[in-house]
Amino acid sequence: MLNYLWAFMIIIGIVYGAFTGNLNRVTDAALESASQAVTLCITMAGAMAFWVGMMRIAENAGLLQAAQRRLRPILAFLFPDIPKDHPANQAIAANCISNIFGLGWAATPAGLEAMKYLQTLNRQTPERASNSMCTFLVLNISSLQLIPVNIIAYRSQYGSVDPASILGMAVVATSVSTGAGILFSKIMCLTGRRKHG
């Protein structure tokens, strides 16, 4: 996916630049962007050191696990097809908590494990996604991240007066997208059930 997207960006840029007489600026822009990426990476390294370090304390102190337990009743509502003590619950909770606290890359392994468990519970044919799988994916894609650490870091790098000022609005926007995702999933699960008896 990225292959084509990236190649497309560069080819279009060069061809369009040639037609509009901006070709001389293309090389400059390429080199300048590359050095901007390095500067940005230094800022990001700082922000990530700070946030991941703090979250490691939370994890080792048992805070994240406690948050996962709090999530259980919500998961029971969202995934009624998963038995109460099934390990799928644990994997889904770990995935959601990582996402909520802005540890997106740590969320993927737990998410894939959750999919593996959901596949063993799948009552559709093995090639068709179950209701739980669809709900889980929609939930993930609706963005659960409550604290967008990366965006705050980018904003501070690019000269924002108050980089964290978006936090409150970001929580509202994320809740709206997640709420819409949950509503949609619930409607699909209910109508599907009626149709198939």
Next chain:
Amino acid sequence: MDNPLVFFSKGLIPVILLIVILSGLTARRNLYEDFTEGAKDGIRTAVKILPTLAGLMIGVGILRASGFLDFLTDGLSFLTEKIGFPSQLVPMVVVKMFSSSAATGLLLDVYSQYGTDSRIGTTASLIMSSTETIFYTMSIYFMSVKIKKTRWTLAGALTASLAGVAASTWLGMAGG
């Protein structure tokens, strides 16, 4: 007194830090060691994404310098004006469905063109915070268990993303 959202924005991270530190102390952990361990992972992750970010920022930089991004946003503005969505953000929203890092390149371009704290900059920040890449996530997760029929996942993902973009635009374009 600030309005509640601003107050929340200012207080959230400090409050989380306080809770984290206090819980580390009560759990009698060696918290400084825990912190440095995590920090090491954080720095490693940041360095690991540098090549990806550099590549995509070069791509966006070339597109911007060629004038193509301006051409695209001018061309789209008559469509987006009607629904009150800033045409400058259309490329970012579309790309975000496919690749998060490519969208980040475009987000940074928005920041340098229009400023982080402008209405457009704020809206862009919110959109990036409230949406996820659709096709990438779906392919990774479903491929891992060999699911081919994804049923209503895409429709649900698009609904959630659309709601996130709409809420972001409403919040971001109103304040700014």
